[in-house]
Amino acid sequence: MKQRGNLEEMDKRGQVTIFIIVGLVIVAGILVYTLWLRPTYFSEKGGAIGFEGCVGDVVEQSIRDIGSTAGFVDPEFSYKYNGEEIGYLCYTNDYHVTCTIQKPFLKQHFQEQLKRKVGQQINLCYENSIDELRAQGYDVSAGSIDFNISIVPSSVRVEIEAPTTVGGRRVTRFGVDVNSPIYEILMVSTSILQFEVEYGDADTSSMMFLYPNLIIDKLKRSDGTTIYMIEDKLTKTKFQFASRSIAWPPGFVGQ
Structure with missing residues (x-):
């Protein structure tokens, strides 16, 4: 027992x-x-990094900037209209034939160009926030920044790696979600490009019935170029691009 x-x-x-x-x-x-x-976030109280607002503003402005040039920071192949260089997303130099897509993955193209556009400014947001904390008397140790951008429905997500210590507290990751309709706009633009490849034109009036929150318009030019403009009615976020498909020779009766 x-x-x-x-x-x-x-x-x-x-x-x-x-x-x-x-x-x-x-x-x-x-x-x-x-x-x-x-992912760890600091609020603006008690030694915050507090640069998320700055990042959000930078991303919003950059979406507007490259949205007007077909998602290019510096478009090399473009059509000049109203002083803007509007990039070609579909093009053929021949007559009577449909165009070839220039950027097969439009969302990825926009993401890459947006990251290129905001990189230096995001670093500046971070550096300014660190300087402000030090000016307030905090002991701050800052590292180098790396970040990724992903465009998702109704939002642009920025994930930032920035090893930082503020007053003994360590944070390595930050996340910023920017409300934006650019995902939906890019999907509509992709549909338009598919029509350009298949038929040489897209019926923007019919598309507006399907997407009542968007203004979808096009402008035909004499050289056979069509400029498409898609704008969100609420936020005024705009994306425009050029296409040249089934163009007619100058003076042709069927033009």
């Missing part, structure tokens, strides 16, 4: 030990997730 009691006591102690170990593993996992893996 005494031996059996000792075995039961040892079994209980073993279970307690296991529970303690499991508990420590769980606590350690939570700490690792909280301090290292989970």
Whole structure:
């Protein structure tokens, strides 16, 4: 009986030990997730980084800027209209034939160009915030920035890696979501381009019935170029691009 009691006591102690170990593993996992893996945000109180607002403003303005040039920071192949260089997204130099897509993956193209556009400005947002914290007397250790941009429905998401320590508290990741209809606009633009490739034209009036929140317009030019303009009615976010498909020779009766 005494031996059996000792075995039961040892079994209980073993279970307690296991529970303690499991508990420590769980606590350690939570700490690792909280301090290292989970995106961490500082508010503007108590030594905040506080540069998310600056990043949001930069992204919004940059969407407007490159939206007017077909998603190009510096369009090399474009049509000049109203003083703007509007990039060709579909083009053929021949007559009577449909165009060839210049950027097969439009959303990815816009993401890459947007990242290129905002890179220097996001770094400046970060540096200015660090300088402000130091001016307020905080002990700040800052690292180099790396970031990614993803365009998703109704939003542009910016994920920033910036190892930073403020007053002994460490943060490595920041996330900024910018409300924007650019995803939907790019999807509509992709549909228009498919019509340009297949038929040489797109019926913008019919498309506006399908997308009542958008203004979809086109402008035909004498050289066979068509400028498409898609604008969100609420936010005024605009995307425009050029296409040349099934063009007619000058003076042709069927033009």
